Amino acid sequence: MGLPLDSVRGYSPNRDGGQMSYFREIDVGSTFRPFTAFCEQFGFVPSLFRAQTLLSRVIEAEAALISPILFTDQALSRPQKECILLVLAAANDNAYCLNLHYQTLKLLGATEQRLDRIVVDYQRANLAPTTTAVLKLTLKLGTSQHSFSRQDLLEASSQGLADECILEAVLTAALSRLLCVLSTGVGAVSDFVPRGVPPPVHTLSLCSYFFPAAGENLGLYLHAPELNPDNFAPFAFLRDQFGSVPNVFRAQTLRPIFLEAEAFAIRSVLVPEDGLTRAQKERILLGGSHGKLAESDRALLGVAEKLATDAAEFSGSDIQALRQNGFNEEQILETVATTSLACFFNLLQVGLGAEPEFPAPWTGEQRTSAKKAHLSSSGQRLTFVAQAVDPDAECVARVLAGDLESFEELMNRHSQRVYRTLVGILGNPDEARDAMQDTFLKAFQHLAGFEGRARFSTWLVSITTNTAIQRLRERRQMESLDETFDEQFRPREVQAWTDDPERLYSRAEMRSLIENGVMRLPAKYRVVLILLDLEQLPLEEAAAALGLGIPAIKARRLRGRLMLREALAPHFIQPERKGTKGVTI
Amino acid sequence: MINCADFVAELDNYLDGDVAAAVRVQLEHHIAHCKTCTVLVDSTRKTLKILTENGLFDLPREAFEPIAEEIMARVRTKEK
Numbered sequence: 001m002g003l004p005l006d007s008v009r010g011y012s013p014n015r016d017g018g019q020m021s022y023f024r025e026i027d028v029g030s031t032f033r034p035f036t037a038f039c040e041q042f043g044f045v046p047s048l049f050r051a052q053t054l055l056s057r058v059i060e061a062e063a064a065l066i067s068p069i070l071f072t073d074q075a076l077s078r079p080q081k082e083c084i085l086l087v088l089a090a091a092n093d094n095a096y097c098l099n100l101h102y103q104t105l106k107l108l109g110a111t112e113q114r115l116d117r118i119v120v121d122y123q124r125a126n127l128a129p130t131t132t133a134v135l136k137l138t139l140k141l142g143t144s145q146h147s148f149s150r151q152d153l154l155e156a157s158s159q160g161l162a163d164e165c166i167l168e169a170v171l172t173a174a175l176s177r178l179l180c181v182l183s184t185g186v187g188a189v190s191d192f193v194p195r196g197v198p199p200p201v202h203t204l205s206l207c208s209y210f211f212p213a214a215g216e217n218l219g220l221y222l223h224a225p226e227l228n229p230d231n232f233a234p235f236a237f238l239r240d241q242f243g244s245v246p247n248v249f250r251a252q253t254l255r256p257i258f259l260e261a262e263a264f265a266i267r268s269v270l271v272p273e274d275g276l277t278r279a280q281k282e283r284i285l286l287g288g289s290h291g292k293l294a295e296s297d298r299a300l301l302g303v304a305e306k307l308a309t310d311a312a313e314f315s316g317s318d319i320q321a322l323r324q325n326g327f328n329e330e331q332i333l334e335t336v337a338t339t340s341l342a343c344f345f346n347l348l349q350v351g352l353g354a355e356p357e358f359p360a361p362w363t364g365e366q367r368t369s370a371k372k373a374h375l376s377s378s379g380q381r382l383t384f385v386a387q388a389v390d391p392d393a394e395c396v397a398r399v400l401a402g403d404l405e406s407f408e409e410l411m412n413r414h415s416q417r418v419y420r421t422l423v424g425i426l427g428n429p430d431e432a433r434d435a436m437q438d439t440f441l442k443a444f445q446h447l448a449g450f451e452g453r454a455r456f457s458t459w460l461v462s463i464t465t466n467t468a469i470q471r472l473r474e475r476r477q478m479e480s481l482d483e484t485f486d487e488q489f490r491p492r493e494v495q496a497w498t499d500d501p502e503r504l505y506s507r508a509e510m511r512s513l514i515e516n517g518v519m520r521l522p523a524k525y526r527v528v529l530i531l532l533d534l535e536q537l538p539l540e541e542a543a544a545a546l547g548l549g550i551p552a553i554k555a556r557r558l559r560g561r562l563m564l565r566e567a568l569a570p571h572f573i574q575p576e577r578k579g580t581k582g583v584t585i
Numbered sequence: 586m587i588n589c590a591d592f593v594a595e596l597d598n599y600l601d602g603d604v605a606a607a608v609r610v611q612l613e614h615h616i617a618h619c620k621t622c623t624v625l626v627d628s629t630r631k632t633l634k635i636l637t638e639n640g641l642f643d644l645p646r647e648a649f650e651p652i653a654e655e656i657m658a659r660v661r662t663k664e665k
Contacts, residue, residue, distance in 0.1 A: 404657070404660055404661060407657070407660060408653060408657055411653055411656065412649075412653070415644060415649050415653070416643065416644055419642065419644040419649075420641075420642045423642050429642070433644070433648065433652060436649075436652050436656075437652060437655060437656055437659075440656045441656060441659060441660070444656075444660050444663070445663075491593065491625055494621050494624050494625055494628075495624065496624050496627070496628075497624075497627060497628045497631055501631055501635060502635060502638075507639065510635060510639055511639045511640065511641060514635055514636060514639060514641055515641055515642060518636075518641065518642075529636070530642070533633060533636055533637055534636065534637065534641060534642070536637075554597060554598075557597055558593075558594075558596060558597040561597065561629055561632060561633065562593075562596075562629065564632055564636065565625075565628055565629050565632040568632055568635075569628065572628070572631065
């Protein structure tokens with residue numbers, strides 16, 4: 001929904017106040033598409049974006065995100081989304097964004113009295129129940145992400161919010177985070193004469209929030225149909241960039257339009273290297289060790305962290321410090337833009353229950369003492385707070401430092417898992433041995449691109465899976481791993497098994513019996529059983545390696561187990577029952 | 586009250602101990618009265634036991650060594 005331009009005439013955006021943002025503006029021409037879109041939607045180009053004209057591609061990235069999330073009426077209307085942005089800006093004490101969204105809502109027809117009531121206490125502002133529920137959800141997510149849990153979404157659902165509605169609300173909260181970080185980072189000057197608004201009261205109750213129990217938040221919160229990277233270009237791009245499609249994107253498949261925008265934003269910010277290097281941006285976006293970094297890169301990360309966690313203390317002197325460390329204006333601006341993008345994906349992860357793959361280093365702790373005071377050591381969110389130590393990290397580092405023999409150690413550690421995964425997909429032990437060479441050579445070739453976002457073992461299983469699928473394609477004997485769950489499988493041989501099946505056969509006979517049973521399973525079930533039950537890979541890691549969502553991989557595991565049970569049953573049912581008719585359920 | 590189809594849908598989660606307490610009570614109430622599902626739980630549990638405890642698809646050390654040597658030879662060549 002665009003704003004009627006006539007209604008803007010009475011406003012005097014504060015362009016002539018003499019104040020400057022931290023970055024100089026340059027002329028990008030009157031046809032620069034993001035600016036024409038902002039003019040149509042806000043009635044003017046907010047200074048937040050004019051302050052970034054030195055690097056127009058980051059403005060394009062931001063406009064690509066803002067357009068579907070904010071400007072398009074979908075499950076939530078533009079005014080509802082502006083309300084979310086308003087309330088979150090107030091709760092996070094961001095005067096620039098508060099003014100921007102306050103004035104936008106005024107132009108959309110809201111009175112100052114009503115807006116003041118929403119900012120101060122939305123629950124007493126006589127809003128529609130849906131809007132109140134959306135604000136409650138996003139306020140919790142945007143101000144207290146450590147205690148945000150599946151329970152918050154269940155509560156929102158119980159108040160009538162559909163999954164599409166919740167997804168848009170979470171995206172809008174993430175957009176608020178992006179805009180707040182950006183406006184702080186570029187030192188955006190208010191577009192309007194700042195207006196005093198009473199402080200909100202609803203944030204006072206945050207200390208009473210409980211932390212979710214360990215394990216409570218595992219798995220995606222919303223329905224997320226599977227999308228195949230081979231048929232969906234944004235996923236193919238993300239897979240190319242990150243090795244597999246990160247969970248935060250697979251959690252949004254309800255609305256592919258957002259995924260297209262996010263992939264575009266990542267392409268525009270992360271891929272070009274005319275400002276910061278790819279490695280510098282990945283460290284901001286994805287986290288990682290600071291141990292061996294140059295002093296200037298540590299300074300860069302330090303500023304990014306401060307911007308993300310301590311907006312109240314961030315100032316022009318932080319920008320100046322980067323200049324003194326040798327960074328040029330474009331590089332500093334890109335640091336701000338990348339940090340805001342990291343914060344966007346970070347909040348999305350929390351809101352959607354995606355396993356953390358954008359664990360920017362600052363997200364585990366809030367610096368403000370008021371929030372830190374209620375961070376219980378035992379109750380912290382699993383996500384972001386503590387990344388599991390990768391047992392292969394040191395070995396990988398040695399290989400990257402030139403110690404090739406350490407690669408042999410990595411192979412020895414993972415040869416069984418790689419072999420079993422290949423057997424699981426290819427269904428042929430001889431071919432699996434042959435494919436091991438391809439797999440490990442690919443892993444070696446791409447090791448420099450392994451940044452430790454996932455465990456090395458998960459990354460290696462992804463490479464193994466892709467290698468095997470490629471082989472299946474080459475021999476045109478594609479037994480699809482991507483088919484959807486077909487007809488309901490119903491167990492038929494439901495007769496009691498003997499108490500100790502393993503006493504009936506020798507170990508070699510038993511192994512042969514089960515291996516044959518596993519090999520006869522369709523590939524899509526076989527590989528899941530091998531990764532989950534034989535290799536004991538965590539559910540999330542196996543799902544990521546296979547490009548499946550959690551519900552899909554669980555459905556395949558259940559079916560694979562039941563089919564294997566069925567195949568083995570004739571060998572293990574109690575002797576006196578053999579020959580009797582099975583029970584069908 | 587849950588029926589057998591409901592029970593089968595939750596079987597995996599039940600075997601992996603991944604069900605909420607309230608659901609577990611319902612599932613256990615069901616198998617206490619359903620012989621078929623009792624057999625299904627027992628036989629699936631045994632399937633998982635023999636699946637995981639028999640060293641399936643092991644690649645013997647002596648089979649992997651020549652593969653590893655070949656890979657390392659190519660790795661060293663690539664690095665030169």
